[in-house]
Amino acid sequence: MISTFEALAGQLADVGRHCYERGWALGTSGNFSAVVRSDPLTLAITSSGVDKGLLEPRHIVAIDEHGRVLQGSGTPSAEAALHLAIVRSRGAGAVLHTHSVWSTILSDANADGRLTIEGYEMLKGLEGVRTHAHRERLPIIENTQNWPAAVPRVEQTLRDHPEAHGFLIRGHGLYTWGNDLAEAKRQIEILEFLFEVMGRKRGMGWQP
Amino acid sequence: MISTFEALAGQLADVGRHCYERGWALGTSGNFSAVVRSDPLTLAITSSGVDKGLLEPRHIVAIDEHGRVLQGSGTPSAEAALHLAIVRSRGAGAVLHTHSVWSTILSDANADGRLTIEGYEMLKGLEGVRTHAHRERLPIIENTQNWPAAVPRVEQTLRDHPEAHGFLIRGHGLYTWGNDLAEAKRQIEILEFLFEVMGRKRGMGWQP
Amino acid sequence: MISTFEALAGQLADVGRHCYERGWALGTSGNFSAVVRSDPLTLAITSSGVDKGLLEPRHIVAIDEHGRVLQGSGTPSAEAALHLAIVRSRGAGAVLHTHSVWSTILSDANADGRLTIEGYEMLKGLEGVRTHAHRERLPIIENTQNWPAAVPRVEQTLRDHPEAHGFLIRGHGLYTWGNDLAEAKRQIEILEFLFEVMGRKRGMGWQP
Amino acid sequence: MISTFEALAGQLADVGRHCYERGWALGTSGNFSAVVRSDPLTLAITSSGVDKGLLEPRHIVAIDEHGRVLQGSGTPSAEAALHLAIVRSRGAGAVLHTHSVWSTILSDANADGRLTIEGYEMLKGLEGVRTHAHRERLPIIENTQNWPAAVPRVEQTLRDHPEAHGFLIRGHGLYTWGNDLAEAKRQIEILEFLFEVMGRKRGMGWQP
Numbered sequence: 001m002i003s004t005f006e007a008l009a010g011q012l013a014d015v016g017r018h019c020y021e022r023g024w025a026l027g028t029s030g031n032f033s034a035v036v037r038s039d040p041l042t043l044a045i046t047s048s049g050v051d052k053g054l055l056e057p058r059h060i061v062a063i064d065e066h067g068r069v070l071q072g073s074g075t076p077s078a079e080a081a082l083h084l085a086i087v088r089s090r091g092a093g094a095v096l097h098t099h100s101v102w103s104t105i106l107s108d109a110n111a112d113g114r115l116t117i118e119g120y121e122m123l124k125g126l127e128g129v130r131t132h133a134h135r136e137r138l139p140i141i142e143n144t145q146n147w148p149a150a151v152p153r154v155e156q157t158l159r160d161h162p163e164a165h166g167f168l169i170r171g172h173g174l175y176t177w178g179n180d181l182a183e184a185k186r187q188i189e190i191l192e193f194l195f196e197v198m199g200r201k202r203g204m205g206w207q208p
Numbered sequence: 209m210i211s212t213f214e215a216l217a218g219q220l221a222d223v224g225r226h227c228y229e230r231g232w233a234l235g236t237s238g239n240f241s242a243v244v245r246s247d248p249l250t251l252a253i254t255s256s257g258v259d260k261g262l263l264e265p266r267h268i269v270a271i272d273e274h275g276r277v278l279q280g281s282g283t284p285s286a287e288a289a290l291h292l293a294i295v296r297s298r299g300a301g302a303v304l305h306t307h308s309v310w311s312t313i314l315s316d317a318n319a320d321g322r323l324t325i326e327g328y329e330m331l332k333g334l335e336g337v338r339t340h341a342h343r344e345r346l347p348i349i350e351n352t353q354n355w356p357a358a359v360p361r362v363e364q365t366l367r368d369h370p371e372a373h374g375f376l377i378r379g380h381g382l383y384t385w386g387n388d389l390a391e392a393k394r395q396i397e398i399l400e401f402l403f404e405v406m407g408r409k410r411g412m413g414w415q416p
Numbered sequence: 417m418i419s420t421f422e423a424l425a426g427q428l429a430d431v432g433r434h435c436y437e438r439g440w441a442l443g444t445s446g447n448f449s450a451v452v453r454s455d456p457l458t459l460a461i462t463s464s465g466v467d468k469g470l471l472e473p474r475h476i477v478a479i480d481e482h483g484r485v486l487q488g489s490g491t492p493s494a495e496a497a498l499h500l501a502i503v504r505s506r507g508a509g510a511v512l513h514t515h516s517v518w519s520t521i522l523s524d525a526n527a528d529g530r531l532t533i534e535g536y537e538m539l540k541g542l543e544g545v546r547t548h549a550h551r552e553r554l555p556i557i558e559n560t561q562n563w564p565a566a567v568p569r570v571e572q573t574l575r576d577h578p579e580a581h582g583f584l585i586r587g588h589g590l591y592t593w594g595n596d597l598a599e600a601k602r603q604i605e606i607l608e609f610l611f612e613v614m615g616r617k618r619g620m621g622w623q624p
Numbered sequence: 625m626i627s628t629f630e631a632l633a634g635q636l637a638d639v640g641r642h643c644y645e646r647g648w649a650l651g652t653s654g655n656f657s658a659v660v661r662s663d664p665l666t667l668a669i670t671s672s673g674v675d676k677g678l679l680e681p682r683h684i685v686a687i688d689e690h691g692r693v694l695q696g697s698g699t700p701s702a703e704a705a706l707h708l709a710i711v712r713s714r715g716a717g718a719v720l721h722t723h724s725v726w727s728t729i730l731s732d733a734n735a736d737g738r739l740t741i742e743g744y745e746m747l748k749g750l751e752g753v754r755t756h757a758h759r760e761r762l763p764i765i766e767n768t769q770n771w772p773a774a775v776p777r778v779e780q781t782l783r784d785h786p787e788a789h790g791f792l793i794r795g796h797g798l799y800t801w802g803n804d805l806a807e808a809k810r811q812i813e814i815l816e817f818l819f820e821v822m823g824r825k826r827g828m829g830w831q832p
Contacts, residue, residue, distance in 0.1 A: 026606065027606045051598065051602060121307065330653060394651040398653075409729055
């Protein structure tokens with residue numbers, strides 16, 4: 001397991017710096033995780049308070065299903081409870097959370113609590129999507145500073161949107177996940193691209 | 209021929225990563241090809257499903273005029289039929305296909321199935337154009353998930369627009385081509401620049 | 417002290433080139449400082465007229481509380497008086513001043529002399545902020561070419577806004593500060609991110 | 625003289641690739657020159673048709689006051705006549721010409737043939753400007769494909785605007801100049817920054 005954790009820590013640090021470079025995880029924002037072992041669940045996750053432009057493997061800790069640190073030093077992100085909920089609910093192998101300009105803007109734009117994306121070829125970059133005619137519905141969750149208490153609400157949202165590849169938190173950012181880190185990273189890029197298209201169109205008077 | 213294929217595979221990988229860096233081929237989007245030999249036709253083309261930020265020469269395969277793999281491992285892009293049609297119709301030596309934010313936006317903006325660009329000095333970066341007074345008309349083709357079946361429609365569009373240096377696919381992106389990869393890459397940059405100018409002007413209330 | 421000055425000079429040069437790369441300190445714009453010693457006050461600060469893309473440790477000078485050069489060659493920035501005032505008023509360990517497109521735009525947008533930012537998760541990247549519900553009020557100061565004379569006005573503004581993490585100068589840019597350079601750099605990124613979100617929303621007809 | 629030419633060729637190649645990276649000289653657009661000797665006038669200038677992302681010192685030629693090649697191989701830019709006119713009229717040591725998105729947009733926005741920029745601190749990055757209250761008036765010249773014939777018109781425009789630090793060509797881009805390359809490069813960055821501020825404000829309904 002140690003070698004797996006170390007390999008994932010390196011990959012998570014790479015993904016984190018990449019997101020920083022793209023402007024999706026400025027300052028200490030964003031957090032990133034990958035499953036080291038399923039049973040018992042062990043999750044490698046970024047520790048709290050690290051500048052993502054300086055993220056190194058030593059900033060990754062391993063936690064158990066209750067969020068307790070098993071390996072590494074540092075405090076796991078306050079949103080670790082969300083990562084664990086997504087892994088449980090979706091069987092994800094990796095969970096990525098970013099704070100981009102466009103996801104922040106669009107998270108605040110839809111009163112009905114959902115962002116619908118439809119008709120774009122880029123949608124085929126989402127796992128299992130085979131056609132641009134796909135309609136992706138991303139739920140928008142209200143922000144909180146108490147994620148452990150909000151976990152039941154997030155789990156219900158995930159059950160209500162079984163097809164969703166991610167969700168937005170209002171005024172906050174994006175969560176997406178995948179079977180592995182490469183898939184989750186690809187989905188971040190796909191969704192950020194589509195957010196930028198929709199945000200810019202809205203600026204022109206189109207409605208997304 | 210092998211050395212030519214290997215050289216082109218290296219150049220295609222470079223172009224692909226460059227487009228990824230510019231944000232024109234995020235995730236696994238985009239595909240790129242160059243003619244290895246004209247008779248019988250052999251085309252070097254990106255294989256399907258590769259993250260373009262990680263594109264390497266080993267991700268390029270050689271295919272024949274029917275899209276069958278001659279060299280390398282991997283599945284050619286599902287849009288290989290489009291690349292072959294463009295090579296046949298235009299005598300192109302290289303074909304580049306990108307998914308940018310601005311081409312996606314503009315592909316959806318023109319009900320008459322055409323994007324007209326006129327009066328910009330940058331137009332002179334397109335092969336054979338000698339004056340900014342040039343009027344470039346890029347046809348907009350409807351998107352599909354069955355490109356082999358759509359080839360006759362694309363060929364007809366190319367015949368209907370003998371002067372066009374590229375075309376857009378609605379909600380999808382840009383195709384352009386050139387006598388060689390350098391020319392095709394230059395045209396990608398020229399057209400993407402002009403799309404950004406026109407898209408931003410439209411956001412200001414100008415009409416392109 | 418010499419080793420501290422040299423270490424800070426290296427870190428200030430890194431921060432300056434980073435801001436240049438992000439487009440926040442183009443040309444010779446922007447200036448950056450860090451406290452070498454508190455008593456008597458010694459401040460490491462960028463010298464005037466240096467292209468921030470080429471900033472090197474040798475472009476940093478040490479000044480005393482009156483702005484007189486103690487170490488290094490070069491003229492301290494004309495805005496050194498502002499840096500010293502902020503260090504005195506806030507007990508800051510580092511002061512960063514950038515000229516970005518969005519801070520320039522937003523500095524001119526609010527007639528009441530204040531930019532209010534509220535409801536964004538990213539606000540938690542500001543020192544001491546624990547919730548997205550935080551309301552950040554950044555005062556906007558009129559621009560001048562005589563900062564030594566304007567120091568009392570700036571000090572009054574800082575007293576009037578004891579909770580503010582920075583201020584804008586109209587048509588000019590942003591000042592922020594922190595206990596150390598890492599904190600001040602993080603706040604630059606947080607505030608620039610929020611400016612971009614608010615500026616783009618305003619372009620869409622939202623009011624910040 | 626040879627060593628000067630070689631040094632300037634290296635610096636021009638650096639500036640050209642920098643402008644390419646910033647998106648101000650995509651494809652083969654843009655051209656750049658610096659004075660090697662004043663009497664008789666010898667100008668180092670980019671040769672025509674080179675991808676600015678691949679610009680090397682060997683792509684720079686030396687020309688005389690009539691545009692004849694003195695050193696190096698390649699055809700000087702078709703706009704060499706403009707560079708020579710600016711050197712003569714302004715006594716410039718370096719002339720830079722870029723094609724950016726924002727300069728292209730703003731060149732088309734002002735019916736009265738002039739872009740006025742006023743009230744920004746960044747204006748102080750222009751040579752000799754000491755206050756943000758400076759009013760910069762950049763004339764806008766109509767585009768042509770015959771610059772040798774247009775030289776008298778350009779010279780008249782320069783005489784009519786003795787204080788201008790540059791001019792725009794409609795639908796085409798920016799010319800600026802300086803006593804040396806560093807000054808001209810700084811002015812490119814200053815003016816491009818201000819174009820972006822003004823263009824984005826205009827997109828929001830402000831008038832520049």
